[in-house]
Amino acid sequence: MLKLKDMEEKFAELDYVTLGIVLSLTVFGLISIYSASSFASESGWSFQFIIQFISLFLGIGFLTVIYFTPKQFLLDKAWLFYVFGVMLLILPFFLSSDSAETNRWIDLGFVKLQPSEFMKFFLIIILARYFSITRNSTDSFVYVIKPFFLTLIPFSMVFIQPDLGTSLVYIAVFIGMLFASGIRIYYIFLLVAPLITIVAAFHLTAFTIWGIFLGIIVFYNQTNLFSSVGVFIGNIAAGLITPLVWNHLKPYQQTRILTMFNADLDPLGAGYQVLQSQIAIGSGGLKGKGFLAGTQTHLRFLPEQHTDFIFSVIAEEFGFIMVAILFILFFILFIRWFAMAFKARDKFGAMLVIGGTVALLFHFFINIGMTVGLLPVTGKPLPFLSYGGSFLVTCFGLVGIILNGNSEQIPRVPTFR
């Protein structure tokens, strides 16, 4: 199915800026992992470093495969992929025995696969297909219903694994693509409103202001009085129930949720990680403590330092200047990818680019937000830099999706009956 001529053309349009930056980030990640996984007592190349090094080549291979897969094939087989992905998500529930942890993995003996990682690709593809071929008007709420359920299925399955972080990636991808496809902003508002309601419900003044705000927005946007009232009452009711539900939670459950927002509440529990992470970052200062000289890192005050908290290691050892450089590199990537989506010649491709970009941007924001103590600890790694074979391969795969979406090949859009 791949013609040599197509491959040559495709090879010619590879974006070297993207590849260059991605490879630089990954190499820098390797350096940091070397530091994060070497301690005073040990010497030489750490196990983690070697795994990551091998994964880099697997990632490049995966990127190549995805990049050279014709867009037409992805479009045609979107449903097949999607159904396959959902089945993979179900599989661990049957295979696994005791612990909750095993629900995330399929153990093939030589390697553990995480189906929720693959699902990111399949979700992006199926959503890209829907948004590029649908005849539904973007002004109609019907437009949202199908992709909403397409997202809801994998979301709920991953959410109950439980893996809050990954399930939120699906939501981010969905909302990002929905937005880019031209949906009325009001519909996105309707989807996000209940979440804001739940948070606002804990503060009477905030809840009142939010209620008024909600009422105004709904009143001006909704043509149908019946559904307006429905949306409004639904939200208020959810807000009123929330405190009741909260009070029914066990104290330890409440603490767990509260420490997600305020690390100082429990310096020895979940909050401890965030506190130590902030100390690591802050003590790095402008120029950092130097490679292999981070005390927080090397005396192991930082938890999960080579995976989720790799950014803290970098900030401690290399300082604010290097952090700024990394930010610039990431920023160039995201802006460049959004530009690709904007300029893409077909909507399917554009949607693929948006999906991949949003997924990576979301990871970036969630991870750094967590390490600096702005966001709760969800355990999401940092693209290209964090240790984790599957995750690195996934990130390269997402880059493959983005670059593929950007390619010149224009798929034929299926006709409708």
Add this chain to the structure above:
Amino acid sequence: MATSHDNSLTSLRYYILIGISIILFSILLYRIYDLQIRRYSDLSTEAVRNMYRKYNIPAPRGIIFDRYNRPLVFNQSNYDLEVYPFEISREEHTWDVLSRILNVSAEELKERMKKNMNGYYRPAKIASSLDYLTVSMIQEYQLELSGVILTSRPTREYIPGINAGHLLGYIAEIDQRTVELLSGEGYRSGDYIGVKGIEKSYEKELRGHNGTRFVRINAFGMDFGEDFSKTVPVTPGNDLYLTINLDLQKYVESQNDSLPYSVVVIDYTNGEIHAMASQPDFNPAIFSGTVSQEAWFALLNDPAKPLINRTVQGLYPPGSIYKMIAAIAALDENVISPDRKYHCSGSYRLGRRVFKCWKEAGHGSMDMVSAIENSCNVYFYNIIQEVGLERWVRYSQKFQVGTLTGIDIPEEKIGNLPDQKYLDGKYGKNGWTSGLLLNMVIGQGDLVITPIDMSRYICALATRGKIITPHVGRAVFNKNDETLKFLSFPSDSISGINARTWDLIEKGMRQVIAGANGTAKIAEIKGLKMHGKTGTAQNPHGEAHGWFIGYSANPLFPYAIVVFVENGKSGSSSAAPIAKRIMNYYWKASSF
């Protein structure tokens, strides 16, 4: 095909996406800027604090010696148990082991940790003053008890045989308020500070400075060895050498079991106190370690008030020992001739009031010397009429009566020398008569002083006008630079009193001991040429207080003594015998 080119990402939405990215990046970058640049120094400190565990090395407090280098107060180790909450919090096993060793429930121990906790990375005390067996058991289990440390704290030990509670004082764990009050002097909670006596007045010399050891650790509390470059060495406190003679101190403390009394034995040439007692007192040893509430209340509620240092805090009328002031004023100002005689019939009439002499039958004809010898009140009633208040006050002031002596024992009380202004204030401008003056001349009425004030007074009489500062500190030995620094105390002298006056006073005071009618004939000691004066101070609350002040004129034995006996009835019968015994004992002990 046209539809496939339909890219609906409008430029508006494209810019919105770029805008959102910029906002997200800005939030994160600002936060990192906040952490790495603005809060850099705070967080660096935190990081360093993480790395090191600090151990406090308590400074050994200085030792207190007597004048012959015999230790009166010294140190002994006492063990406390501390835990690092950060390391121990999650360790049920550690609590189990501790609970079994200390025989205290794990819950109680956790409670104590919470109560004394001062952050997760600082040690919290959970038990103190452990006995030897407990200490050795903890040492045996030390490997299983990570985050648990034994700290040795030097405690004060006292030489047996003397109490000297008021003199030596004691130390106690500093309270939070004092830590704040003395901020800048480096006290930390858990430190000990002198709260009474010498321990308090020489706190700065005795305390030394705690040291700190820094041990590198990782997040699991694993020990990577001490960082010697950071060690703050401990500075031991300076040793203090007192003027006190241990043997004499022992002797003066055991003079009277039934009545409270106060004694000062002082070298009148320089103010060095060889012994001082305020009985009953307390043994300072009960304050090392934790004082039990019962023991504390027993002291507090004892009717004999053992916690009051009568010698420096007790205010009493001096009685007849004060008569010399009026005598000196009269002689020195040539108000009367020393040969001028007054007749004592046993009482003195002023207006409608009758003032009695202590001898009801009367002393007959009295001159200055015999009036001192007999302690005749009537003679002094007569001369004070001539001397007047102003002169009496002025000569009192020459002896600095009613001012602080500046003794190096804390909480000295100030006496009251009533002058014109005081009397006007108390009784109204014309509300008082010379009747008050008659009372004051014999050391009664509004005049109150402390025994230590009287020790300065007798020294001035013995030296013909030298005003010394009574003191117990003699020298300070600095262990670090091995220097011995002698302490100096201010002295002064009374000028303008002529020798003839001193001669007569001396003669009178000698007659008190040696005269046929002397009130303290009992106090004569062969070879010392004792001089002195008794006093009996009326006390509206009970029996009169007995006083004796005196000194030896032997230049080889230049000591003065003040004895005060609460409710002793009379100076001759209560105070003078004690003075005799003490001076005799000391004279015998130091005879060559």
